[in-house]
């Protein structure tokens with residue numbers, strides 16, 4: 001049967017080929033150390049798992065949930081936003097639960113993008129922004145994120161006409177894959193541009209709690225006027241090692257939340273209520289679990305960055321997210337060739353940056369989801385390979 005055009009329009013999935021390469025090596029007995037995995041390797045904190053166990057034993061959680069989420073769950077998100085960001089949200093009108101934030105990110109373009117409508121997407125970026133706009137029939141213009149701008153969008157480089165035509169703009173800070181962090185001035189400029197050009201801002205805040213220095217990342221909604229132009233996506237996945245649980249939310253302008261809810265009532269039936277109860281437990285926790293998680297990434301980062309520098313490759317220390325976004329050493333052609341050569345010589349895998357967009361061509365992404373002993377093992381193999389000397 002012929003596939004629908006919307007599926008045929010999707011770009012090829014680079015990572016499928018990479019998975020094949022890694023699996024083949026594993027079959028051949030190579031002890032692979034992969035820095036390619038954007039999924040925490042540590043378990044969910046015990047108190048959250050325990051709350052799940054009692055919730056799942058309560059038969060009231062066994063029925064269909066509501067698509068918008070339990071009131072108590074939305075209230076917990078609202079209380080957390082107040083405490084963490086000083087942002088007030090109405091649990092009834094400004095919050096909807098999501099089956100992981102990816103679900104909401106992928107559905108949101110269907111609320112506002114008609115055939116041919118333009119969306120602005122960061123490059124490099126999480127691939128879902130691009131593919132969901134394409135699936136909705138929209139057109140995409142990329143916003144380059146460059147090292148010299150600390151991976152913030154330089155709007156002076158974007159043509160006025162593009163901004164005038166755009167209906168939707170995705171942003172993501174702290175950023176995957178670059179680890180860029182938004183400044184308040186940057187967000188203020190985004191609000192001003194969104195008002196001026198009538199653009200919806202869809203901010204992906206998946207890494208707001210994965211910060212490794214004292215300064216905490218901002219919510220876009222902290223900026224005056226933001227709630228009139230924006231929807232923000234959040235998730236427990238990365239903050240509490242809960243990627244498998246599928247527990248997130250969207251917050252922001254009432255009209256956008258209502259639209260997303262309308263799509264969702266027609267497609268899914270919400271998050272399992274036991275998971276929502278565990279989610280409430282996570283949101284209400286005093287952050288000791290998240291503190292421990294941050295400390296683990298901080299230590300791994302320091303071991304990796306210092307170790308790489310010692311063998312001759314200087315990479316930047318990420319201040320947030322669990323990714324290091326590194327330019328390939330000069331004697332290699334690009335990220336893809338570098339990644340392949342390192343893998344063949346050492347069994348250590350770095351993700352080629354091109355998988356996240358054209359701007360990533362000369363970069364690789366290193367995820368800190370690898371235990372410290374394995375990082376040390378990777379470092380000694382890299383040193384022995386002589387590739388960096």
Ligand SMILES: *Cc1c(COP(=O)(O)O)cnc(C)c1O
Nearest residue numbers: 100101102126176206235237248
């Ligand atoms: C992991 C990730 C998400 C998705 O997280 P969920 O598990 O679906 O909540 C969203 N955005 C970015 C940038 C991510 O890296």
